[in-house]
Ligand SMILES: NC(=O)NCCC(=O)O
């Protein structure tokens with residue numbers, strides 16, 4: 001079994017890195033606080049005696065090469081340590097630190113793997129500062145050019161490549177250098193299913209499709225007091241219509257489709273000026289690709305109709321688009337078997353969130369293990385998983401890694 | 407007649423003060439650019455040989471004392487030179503500079519007024535940086551304590567009193583020192599009525615009521631991908647509902663009521679996080695006080711219902727509340743007579759915008775003169791009034807001032 005105290009202690013220690021003056025955890029990709037988190041992690045990887053590689057997109061790898069495994073494709077375990085704004089401490093970090101914990105446990109036990117076992121922390125999984133999300137693993141999997149993403153512009157106007165160089169994590173290893181035998185990712189569920197059903201382990205068999213768009217609506221600034229309602233081109237009002245439209249469609253459908261507008265900006269943003277511009281993001285997800293395409297088309301049609309009705313112009317930019325992913329059934333079955341072996345309930349399930357595993361699945365058999373999230377809360381400082389549940393998940397990871405690397 | 411070239415030249419010169427790097431005019435109250443505008447104005451007042459007074463709230467007065475007027479209450483003409491964000495050049499400045507122009511014209515003509523004639527530039531009429539709007543004239547009229555408004559917090563976290571001191575316009579004259587015989591304000595209409603009807607002069611007989619509120623909606627941040635629609639407390643979506651509700655009520659009513667949400671902020675404002683908070687302003691206006699109260703009550707009831715339906719908490723803060731104002735009918739008639747004398751069409755009308763005149767009306771007979779706004783556009787860089795219309799308005803002001811001060 002893993003060393004529960006060491007694992008939980010590290011989760012807390014890393015969770016303390018990147019607090020702002022109000023105590024909020026903000027460790028956005030390639031920021032100063034991300035650097036602090038990376039430094040802490042790399043220190044632990046070194047202490048564990050792992051070989052360290054950092055690639056050009058800043059992905060960090062800790063590789064356990066053992067004498068017997070020459071030339072074998074490594075088994076890779078991973079996740080990310082970047083966070084959203086005002087985040088919880090488990091999202092991503094749990095998987096990376098449990099991966100390290102599993103390797104240290106196996107090393108200490110005298111286990112001799114038939115192949116290298118490595119742990120990865122991928123750059124910018126969250127996609128909050130730079131899009132697309134799951135960026136580091138997408139680059140690793142060859143889904144996008146490293147030079148393209150290094151030129152990505154952040155929400156703060158920064159350029160990813162410059163920021164990685166500034167924080168000392170623009171490595172020189174070429175992305176994709178490590179060709180895994182298989183990929184495993186342990187993560188908190190971030191949703192309500194496991195808790196609601198009282199099941200401690202999720203064997204994640206698929207992951208829903210993700211569509212991210214940025215919409216810009218241009219209207220006409222005018223005086224809030226003198227302009228009759230019938231003569232307005234109110235960009236803010238048109239944006240509000242998009243939000244209520246998306247919400248009503250998603251809520252009214254009997255599918256698992258979800259729709260979110262998480263960001264919003266009005267221009268000139270003055271109390272007595274009709275907004276001339278509204279810029280906002282749309283996050284649409286559905287496990288079914290056909291339905292996701294139909295929703296995107298329905299949104300586009302609605303925007304056309306709205307532009308005509310409201311006298312505004314609307315432009316749309318794609319920020320990320322990933323099709324649903326089906327994970328490797330053999331690994332899913334091994335996860336189920338490991339849980340049953342330990343007498344733990346287990347449930348096959350769909351991931352609502354995006355994860356690095358979905359990118360790695362393009363190049364290697366991959367699957368994920370979930371543990372419950374209290375109240376289904378994530379991307380929120382109240383994100384919580386009980387210690388015993390965290391340890392149980394890490395032990396399932398240990399068992400599956402042992403199984404795949406023996 | 408006024409000196410058209412001097413007046414138009416000054417409007418353009420002042421309109422060039424406060425341009426940002428993108429060429430946008432932003433001269434918010436008590437900012438650095440407001441200081442530059444004030445310095446230019448005070449220079450012109452001095453050149454015109456006027457006595458200058460600056461009161462504790464930063465209101466600027468240029469006073470023409472002539473030998474014969476000892477002890478008489480002054481006739482006051484005024485408006486403001488602060489602007490909104492990305493403003494036009496006429497709003498407010500036109501009235502101040504035309505007031506100065508009228509005084510200079512009368513002085514040069516050898517006219518000997520029976521009372522002092524003064525021109526005022528009131529602080530923070532726009533209300534964009536600090537609320538309430540029409541702040542300087544409200545203080546002058548005794549409607550709010552000077553110390554209260556000096557403590558006002560700006561949208562940028564600044565404090566008005568500190569900013570006035572910093573830019574050198576925290577005067578030592580006590581606000582309200584000047585008790586006018588009457589108050590006149592010349593302004594662009596900022597709305598579509600005069601242009602649509604082809605009438606060059608508006609004799610403004612009343613001004614609608616204004617209700618400004620700031621609404622804060624608190625929901626629960628959560629993951630955009632994993633949180634089912636039925637389990638969300640989405641503050642951004644609730645805010646959008648308020649916008650569409652207000653818009654539909656105002657547009658659907660057959661009253662002149664207008665409703666605007668000009669500012670909006672989401673927290674944490676991240677693409678894959680359901681907003682935990684939305685903060686926005688509501689600007690409601692109606693010429694009828696009963697109806698305005700009924701609209702405020704309807705909004706409050708809607709917010710209660712929305713909070714329950716969406717699982718959010720909603721708090722409301724009043725930023726400004728002014729009842730409709732009826733101007734002095736005798737002055738309105740003098741404006742009409744002056745227009746007819748010059749062979750100009752004139753129309754009695756309602757002001758949709760708030761103006762310093764509405765505050766001065768609390769302490770002295772007051773009225774306003776409007777000139778057309780092209781396309782009804784204001785609070786927008788495309789705000790425009792033809793030179794000939796500007797000059798015609800200034801000549802009507804000249805005639806009414808002459809009439810009231812002879
Ligand atoms: N796991 C996670 O929160 N990933 C961020 C990308 C997403 O929005 O799903």
Ligand SMILES: NC(=O)NCCC(=O)O
Pocket residue numbers: 223224225272497531532533539540596758759760761
């Ligand atoms: N005239 C003018 O734009 N005043 C600003 C206050 C308001 O919003 O009406």
